[in-house]
Amino acid sequence: MKIRELVMNYFSREDYVPQSKKDLLRTFKITKKDKKIFEKLLKSLEKDKKIICSNNKYYTYNSSRVITGKYEANKRGFGFVIGDEFDVFIRFENSMYAMDSDEVCAIITDKKPDGNFEGKIIKILNRATKRVVGTYQDNDSFGFIRCDDVKIIYDVFINKSASKNAKNGDKVVAEIIKYPDKNKNPEGRVVEIIGKEDDPGIDITSIIKSYDLREYFPNRVKDELEEINYEINSDEIARRVDYRDLLTITIDGVDSKDLDDAISLVKNDDKYTLYVHIADVANYVKERTYLDKEAYLRGNSYYLLDRVLPMLPKELSNGICSLNPNEDRLTLSVRIDFDKNGEVLSHKISEAIINSDYRLNYPQVSDFLEGKKKANELGLEGLEETLKNMQELMNILNEKRNKRGNIDFDIVETKVILDEKGKVIDIKPEERRVANKLIEEFMIAANETVAKEYFMKDLPFVYRVHEKPKREKMFYLAEFLKRFDLYINPDNVTSADIANVLNQLKGKKESALISNIVLRTMQKARYTYEELGHFGLASKYYSHFTSPIRRYSDLIIHRIIKDFINGRLKESKIVYYEKNLDQMTKHISETELVQEKAERDIVQMKCAEYMQDKIGNVYVGEISSLTSFGVYVMLENTIEGLCHFSNMDDDFYYFDETEYKVIGKDSLNEYKIGMKVRVAVVDASKETRTIDFKILGVVE
Numbered sequence: 001m002k003i004r005e006l007v008m009n010y011f012s013r014e015d016y017v018p019q020s021k022k023d024l025l026r027t028f029k030i031t032k033k034d035k036k037i038f039e040k041l042l043k044s045l046e047k048d049k050k051i052i053c054s055n056n057k058y059y060t061y062n063s064s065r066v067i068t069g070k071y072e073a074n075k076r077g078f079g080f081v082i083g084d085e086f087d088v089f090i091r092f093e094n095s096m097y098a099m100d101s102d103e104v105c106a107i108i109t110d111k112k113p114d115g116n117f118e119g120k121i122i123k124i125l126n127r128a129t130k131r132v133v134g135t136y137q138d139n140d141s142f143g144f145i146r147c148d149d150v151k152i153i154y155d156v157f158i159n160k161s162a163s164k165n166a167k168n169g170d171k172v173v174a175e176i177i178k179y180p181d182k183n184k185n186p187e188g189r190v191v192e193i194i195g196k197e198d199d200p201g202i203d204i205t206s207i208i209k210s211y212d213l214r215e216y217f218p219n220r221v222k223d224e225l226e227e228i229n230y231e232i233n234s235d236e237i238a239r240r241v242d243y244r245d246l247l248t249i250t251i252d253g254v255d256s257k258d259l260d261d262a263i264s265l266v267k268n269d270d271k272y273t274l275y276v277h278i279a280d281v282a283n284y285v286k287e288r289t290y291l292d293k294e295a296y297l298r299g300n301s302y303y304l305l306d307r308v309l310p311m312l313p314k315e316l317s318n319g320i321c322s323l324n325p326n327e328d329r330l331t332l333s334v335r336i337d338f339d340k341n342g343e344v345l346s347h348k349i350s351e352a353i354i355n356s357d358y359r360l361n362y363p364q365v366s367d368f369l370e371g372k373k374k375a376n377e378l379g380l381e382g383l384e385e386t387l388k389n390m391q392e393l394m395n396i397l398n399e400k401r402n403k404r405g406n407i408d409f410d411i412v413e414t415k416v417i418l419d420e421k422g423k424v425i426d427i428k429p430e431e432r433r434v435a436n437k438l439i440e441e442f443m444i445a446a447n448e449t450v451a452k453e454y455f456m457k458d459l460p461f462v463y464r465v466h467e468k469p470k471r472e473k474m475f476y477l478a479e480f481l482k483r484f485d486l487y488i489n490p491d492n493v494t495s496a497d498i499a500n501v502l503n504q505l506k507g508k509k510e511s512a513l514i515s516n517i518v519l520r521t522m523q524k525a526r527y528t529y530e531e532l533g534h535f536g537l538a539s540k541y542y543s544h545f546t547s548p549i550r551r552y553s554d555l556i557i558h559r560i561i562k563d564f565i566n567g568r569l570k571e572s573k574i575v576y577y578e579k580n581l582d583q584m585t586k587h588i589s590e591t592e593l594v595q596e597k598a599e600r601d602i603v604q605m606k607c608a609e610y611m612q613d614k615i616g617n618v619y620v621g622e623i624s625s626l627t628s629f630g631v632y633v634m635l636e637n638t639i640e641g642l643c644h645f646s647n648m649d650d651d652f653y654y655f656d657e658t659e660y661k662v663i664g665k666d667s668l669n670e671y672k673i674g675m676k677v678r679v680a681v682v683d684a685s686k687e688t689r690t691i692d693f694k695i696l697g698v699v700e
Contacts, residue, residue: 003028004041011051011060018057052105054122065108067119070128073100075150075688076629081106086117086472094120097180100151101128116476132156132188133173133210135197136166145174145188148206149601150688154185162189171197173209201422203609203686204304204602211598214298217313220290225313228284230320232328232353241350243333246275247386249358250323251365251439258301258310258317259324260549262331262356263442267389270340274393276446277354279321280330281548282558285312296584299591301550304602306418310550317549325359332558334446334545338393342400347449351565358383366433394438397445405496405538409519414638416606424610427637443546444537450557451543455531459569460577462556462585464544465532466525469493473521480517480660484510495538509674516625516673517660526589527553529581552588556581604689607639611684611691620699623675626662628655631671633679633693641691647682648695671695 007028010016019027021042030038042058045051052059052066059066069083077092081104088106090098098104103126110118132152134145143158143166156174158166166172174188194209195202208215246264264275285292295311302309310317323329333352337345360380367373368380369391375384402408413430447464454461469477474490481488486504488497498518505511522536527544534542548554560577563569621641625632630644645653651664653671662671671677679693 003038004045007041007045008050011058016060018059020056021058024058052123054105057122059105059107059122061105066105067108068103068105068125071095071098071100071102071104071121073098073151073153075153077153081119081121085470088117088119090119090121096121096124097182098124099127099129099179100149102126103128127176127179129176131173131175131191131210131212132186133171133194133206136163136168136170136172136190136193138163138166138168144185145172145190146687148687149210150690154180156188157185158188158190164190164193166190166193169197171195171199171202171206201306203605204306204422207598207601207605208304208309211594213302213309213594213598214294215309217294218290221294221313224289224291225315228316228320232330236330237328237353239351240330241333241352243275243277243331243352244328244355246354248275248277248354248356249360249383249386250325250356251360251362251435254361254363256361257314257322258549259322259356259359261439261443261546262323262354263390263439265386265390265393267392271345272338272389272393272396274336274338274442274445275333276336276442276546277323277331277333277352278446278546278554278558279323279549280332280351280558280562281312281316281321281555282332282562283330284316284321285555287559295555296552296587299552299588300595302595302598304599305416305606306422311552312549321549323354323356325356328353328355332545332561334449336445336449338396340396342393342396344449347453349450349453349561349565351562360435362433362435362439363431365435365438366431369434369438390438390442391434394434394441397441398437401441401444401538402499405494405499407495407499407502407536407538409502409515411519412638414603414607416603416610418606424606427607427610427639429636429638444539447543447545448539448541450545450561451531452541454543454557454560454564455541457564459560459564460529460574460581461531461560462527462529462543462553462581463531464525464534464542464553465528465530466534466536466542467523467532468535469521469523477518477521481514483659484514486514495535499538509672511674524593527585527592528589529578529585552591553585556584601689605686608684608689608691609686611639611641611681612686614681615683617681618696619679619681620676621679621693623671623673623677626655626660626671626673628657631662631695633677633695635679639691641679641681641684641693643679643693643695647692671698 046053049061067081067083067088069081071079072082073079079090079095081088081090088108098121102124104121105123105125106119106121108117108119132147134147137144137146142160143163145156145158171194172190173192174190176186176188178187180186194205248262248264250259250262252259260279262277266273285295298311301311331352331354334349336347339345364378368375368378369387375381415428415430416424417426419425451463474493478488478490486501502515505514531541533540543557544551544553545557548558563573619635621633621635623631624634624640630642632640632642634640651667653662653664655662676699678696678699680696682694683692
């Protein structure tokens, strides 16, 4: 047996205990003469990611105690290593000074009664934070940056020679040149001064900079836009299915400018023919162009309250690719024939041309379908029957999905309203009304239809997958649900099981608590070239096909479909997709996460800004979450704040994790998720994006 195999067999033993190099030299009886050869072997194994060395101890990646993943930092100093199968809690003193999103390797040191793990980082494999954004503070001999990102708990030291002459209060971008270590803050170099911290709109700009989002299109992309043929010639029309005679409408937000989907519906007796028309972006954005490369780098559009960072330039996203009314537009259209029960009888995916008749919006259509206003009051004369038929089909499809186990958490989103200077003037729940649900239902139908067809063709494709919850989390959830006489089989949980639990809770006090816990057990949806199903939608085949203006995933799918329709999906193209789809889907999954984080950070910041001049105000809210350090309360306008135990000064409170409630030691006062309470605003910080409440009493 070769020495490499011998060493790896030794490392792979179940009873292997991490050893130093000196220990290993002794174990393998390495002579002085062979020491360098052995050390070279260890380095080779490290390079090949077979073993890992930390603090002069050697570990194996395949050990059940070792986990590699991204470090998710918390503003309080602790964090989690996010692994494929489970997550590991890391205390600050065990973090090796890792920063948010660093790729790390950790060992598991403890398993908690609730099934969660605690661990210790043993090596930082790759640093993710290359730049920081924050406010520059000047001292006599040096400066430092107070970072905007609350997950970066360190101030960044700036040598005077690296300050770029920044002044107190400047918002700056800095590169990290040295990472934090024991008793040492990170060190950086200012690369850009973006304005004063109180300049209008600088707060959102700072978040854009912190995520290194692409604000502007390069000149070479602008040059390519001038070369695009924006006219639709007769030859192009002749080779497409012509749907211009269909009554076609778009339904979008009031302020939407990139209209990438339109719908038509024909009802005959008890059968429905639905047409979902999607902008044919691939006709204009060709592969391997600068325009395409820029869209790929962005991955998706970013909607950041008072501005949009689009995936495609406005000449396309708001122009020729937007399905504006009374204009011919090229589409990929899906025709689906349904019976009265919502079963698909047949379908057809075609390159088509449409001419939308009406540009409608969600409030307008919802007001009509919900019976709040008449059609003539809303400018919907002549559309009454079509809209009611659409609502009919929506209800049929929704009921069918619910029967198969669709999980609907019905999460309320936050709507932030700004004035012309970017200051918050109101915050309220984002309405999810009947028109929103109608479009959502029809888009799901199209996404499922397209995914199923191309899976059956056994061709390379991009799927939107939502995998089953991790087994460890299901065991914890099953134990938790038993307290409420609710049961699931953790070994074989289905989406129908989860949906059934949520349905049983409707109208009950525990609904908010259990829905919150169930949501935390779910995995994150992502893109992949493998069809793994969509657990949340209880769908076996699912894709994202309906938004190619703002999602690169959909653009890839459109290209595959067009290649197939036009006979271009030859063996060489199939090999190309098979070779590249893995990396492409990983990239667009990452850009989606960045998008979500940036949008969430901005909303949290603006919520805190809104509450800064409301210190002392009293509100009624609902307890939304419980932690070991306090109680989170959500107000009716969706703003959430923390009632820290230190602000609950009528008693000493602690979190009883077993019973999932907060209890007063002497008073035995209890606080549970879902309870209504009166709270006073104690503090709010736009900089830290935090809001502090104090509980004044329970609302009966």
